[in-house]
Amino acid sequence: MSLLTLDHLTVRRDNTIPVNDVSLTVAPGECIGLIGPNGAGKTTLLRAALGLIAAEGHSSLAPLSPRARAARVAWLPQQRDIAWAVSVGHLVSLGATARGRRPDHPSVAQALARMGLAAFRDRPATALSGGEQARVLIARALAQDTPLLLVDEPIAGLDPAQQIRTMRSLRALADDTQTEGGRAVVVSLHDLGLAARHCTRLIVLQQGRLVADGPPAAVLTEARMASVFGIACHHVDTPDGPVFQPMATVEP
Numbered sequence: 001m002s003l004l005t006l007d008h009l010t011v012r013r014d015n016t017i018p019v020n021d022v023s024l025t026v027a028p029g030e031c032i033g034l035i036g037p038n039g040a041g042k043t044t045l046l047r048a049a050l051g052l053i054a055a056e057g058h059s060s061l062a063p064l065s066p067r068a069r070a071a072r073v074a075w076l077p078q079q080r081d082i083a084w085a086v087s088v089g090h091l092v093s094l095g096a097t098a099r100g101r102r103p104d105h106p107s108v109a110q111a112l113a114r115m116g117l118a119a120f121r122d123r124p125a126t127a128l129s130g131g132e133q134a135r136v137l138i139a140r141a142l143a144q145d146t147p148l149l150l151v152d153e154p155i156a157g158l159d160p161a162q163q164i165r166t167m168r169s170l171r172a173l174a175d176d177t178q179t180e181g182g183r184a185v186v187v188s189l190h191d192l193g194l195a196a197r198h199c200t201r202l203i204v205l206q207q208g209r210l211v212a213d214g215p216p217a218a219v220l221t222e223a224r225m226a227s228v229f230g231i232a233c234h235h236v237d238t239p240d241g242p243v244f245q246p247m248a249t250v251e252p
């Protein structure tokens with residue numbers, strides 16, 4: 001069973017093709033890191049997959065009604081400004097109500113706990129730091145309690161401990177075998193080390209094209225670091241997983 005299927009998905013802008021003929025499937029149990037340099041097309045691909053922007057080809061999510069889509073997929077966009085001075089608890093509960101559940105559904109308390117926000121529950125969401133607000137919005141997406149979660153750069157702006165906790169939470173969701181049918185996560189990110197350690201599969205975009213797709217160790221080769229990212233990395237395998245530290249820029 002697939003939680004998302006993209007078939008020759010293509011997005012055209014005036015003079016560019018930010019997503020160019022991308023086909024892939026996402027299966028339950030997968031935590032997929034979507035990686036690529038700035039402007040590679042990661043956000044555009046996620047938005048086209050959701051049906052938020054016009055695209056050629058097919059995405060299995062795009063034809064769904066808003067209500068059906070809200071039960072199938074939660075989406076955390078890259079922009080994370082919170083404009084309303086509602087409480088953290090209320091904002092996170094919007095994840096549950098988005099799919100027709102009560103605001104006190106257990107998924108809300110679970111999401112607050114997962115993101116370490118239980119103590120913030122009654123605080124106005126606007127009276128939090130940028131990183132805390134980011135965690136609130138991740139919690140809202142988790143509270144939606146969907147089989148598929150698409151998240152665009154969720155760890156940007158988080159401190160190192162919160163980055164690790166967030167990646168662990170995303171991986172734990174994908175590993176969850178209690179939910180009937182299973183769950184999967186697609187997360188765009190720039191930290192290749194965290195991507196390698198916490199994701200089961202990496203998809204690399206370069207100028208809109210899918211140029212690599214597979215297990216992290218097979219994808220993050222020295223040659224690909226140079227050709228796609230223009231970097232040379234120090235790579236060490238540790239008992240806790242691989243470590244990739246960008247060391248220098250190189251000519252692709």
Ligand SMILES: Nc1ncnc2c1ncn2[C@@H]1O[C@H](COP(=O)(O)OP(=O)(O)OP(=O)(O)O)[C@@H](O)[C@H]1O
Pocket residue numbers: 013014016018036037038039040041042043044045
């Ligand atoms: N509304 C738009 N109109 C025209 N071009 C756009 C628009 N939005 C994005 N683009 C272009 O599409 C390309 C892909 O952008 P996108 O935001 O998907 O990249 P990204 O991989 O998410 O980048 P980043 O890592 O910087 O967030 C870029 O060249 C960008 O300039």
